[in-house]
Amino acid sequence: MKLFMASLATETNSFSPIPTGWSGFKEHLYTKTASRGEAGLFAAAVTRWRAMAEARGWEVAEGLCTYAQPAGPTVRAVYETMRDDILTDLRAAMPVDVVLMSMHGAMIAQGYDDCEGDMMARIREIVGPKVKIGLELDPHCHLTELMLEKATAIICYKEYPHIDVVERAEELFTICADAAEGRTDPVMRDYDCRMMGMYHTPFEPVRSYVDRMSAMEGQGGILSVSLAHGFPWGDNPRCGARTLVITDGDATLAERRAEELGKELWEMRNDLRRFPGMDDGLDRAVAMNAAAPIVLADFADNAGGGAPSDSTYVLRAALDRGLKDIAFGTFWDPVLVGMCMDAGVGAEMAVRVGGKIGPMSGDPVDLLVTVRGIARDAAQHLGRAEMKMGDCVWLEADGVHIVLNTRRTQTFHPEAFENLGIDLSQMKYVVVKSSQHFYDGFAPIAAEVIHLATPGAITPDYANIPYTKRDANYWPRTENPFASERADQ
Structure with missing residues (x-):
């Protein structure tokens, strides 16, 4: 078996006055040997993936790993150059059995509302339909249709603060390795919670909610459960909270569990923490x-x-x-x-x-x-x-x-x-x-x-963020964003 892995990450604030260019990436992490001892959040996953792959006797090819501190949209030429560098190394590494990517999930570049989806689509074009593609994301992501269509498995960190990057990397490796070896058939489904907010996992009621998510995993064919919090200051059509469930070949179960979890989060909305001025x-x-x-x-x-x-x-x-x-x-x-x-x-x-x-x-x-x-x-x-x-x-x-x-x-x-x-x-x-x-x-x-x-x-004023690409049908901007749907039923 052969693994290709890389990382390209930043979180884009569409309203930030600071452009994200070369200096943003090169001052933090910019290397093709991140798994050999580099520091930082976005070196953690590839470091663990190498260790797990080599323990199984797999061959490992590593592409660019880079991260920029969140700011405004990434300069188009900067994104395209880094993306194409990773894709060039992937082509050189072919044939591979598994591709694992550590990305953020809310990266926007000039001309690209969905950098992660763009990356998944281009990787899929190179490797074909049978290779397993795993994507590890920050939960403050825009979980897009293109990501879900082109990846085999997507896992978000569960904790905010993000202290579980390594654990989620291990889970993603295992799911993709099992799939590549024919033991499982991962199927993903998501549910739009139509909510905008910040979900601090040490505090109730979110703490118990995350624990219930974790308890579902490994039970009754459920492989993984994630809550994509969304990044409220990213002007993306899919911005907002979504639940995501991966099952072993059962799309109906994945869809049902994602909807149940999404509706549970919706019912908690008035109990979420509020911040004093x-x-x-x-x-x-x-x-x-x-x-x-x-x-x-x-x-x-x-x-x-x-x-x-x-x-x-x-x-x-x-x-x-x-x-x-x-x-x-x-x-x-x-x-x-x-x-x-x-x-x-x-x-x-x-x-x-x-x-x-x-x-x-x-x-x-x-x-x-x-x-x-x-x-x-x-x-x-x-x-x-x-x-x-x-x-x-x-x-x-x-x-x-x-x-x-x-x-x-x-x-x-x-x-x-x-x-x-x-x-x-x-x-x-x-x-x-x-x-x-x-x-x-x-x-x-x-x-x-x-x-x-x-x-x-x-500022955590989610009802008044000046979106141009995200519609207004979300709570708290709209008191009941499900109303028109229920009226049609």
Whole structure:
């Protein structure tokens, strides 16, 4: 047996002011040997696939693995060049029995609303109808008809934060290997939940829902169950939540179980978590007067959703309130980081923080700061995956502590602060630029975690996202998006 594997991934925010070009991919991961020890979320799957294939005595061919921090649509020539590089290596590797791809599922390029579907269709054209094609996706994907038509099996990570990438990679390998060896016949069906939202898996009722999904697998012919959350800020016709079930040759069972799970999610819609506004959340944090730090998520300035990671709304609010012993991280500002590194630890400087990329970043904040720490080539973790941050600096302005870095990335772990020597146990408040991936790392040190519905590039106002390609027939924009269908029955 022979396996070909590769990875091409980014999450596209159609409304982001930052284009995704060559620098976005090449600064994070861009190699054809990712499975030989490269760090990062999108090296994890190919690393596991190689180990599993070689343990079975399979031959392995590896193509390009690359990932860009989420931003606006990918430049057309950049996408086409990377795609064609992978396809060229696939042709050279032929004949193969299995193709496994690690992608995001919400990648949009200029001229391509569905990069993953485009990739699946071109791979299928090369390998023919009998080769098994597996696709591992982030759950914040647009599960398109072309993906479902051309792939043999699609599996989404179950957890948000995404701490189960390796486990899902193992499941996908097993399903495709069993199919290639003639033991199973995977059949996929999905169901449109007609919902837009964010489904944080550590919290009820989503926690129990995901556990019920997992319990179905391996029972009565069900091979895999996924919830595609959708990525609300991707302007794609299929944007939104969908349930996906893979069975062993039973399309009717797959369709029925997907619909049952989708309807169950719909019934939970009014019980899903809601986030306080910025001022209400800060009021709540101050009133708690907790012994351990209160962790506050700057939801809308999450680089992992395509935001600039330099918005100043929460910083300005904290300064106006006179809050002390508060840490912010991470602001993306390569120029200011370089200036502070040149000045050195202990330097006092007048600096302008944030508000640089565009209107969604707010106004810049001018501060007199002291450079307290410098860390070169820093990293933090999301689960087992090491995520690079670039160079970082720690600035203090009278009890307000700010971490800036050179690689635009969200805050995943306390390491983002600890790399610089910041003792978070001495902070009353920690503000992280992230929507949810921070939770696994920060929850153990927090007296409370508060997700703030902040202004910015990905404000969680799902009813008013200005789609041009996605219709308005989804909740909460439409109170009952199934109404017209039921009226016709």
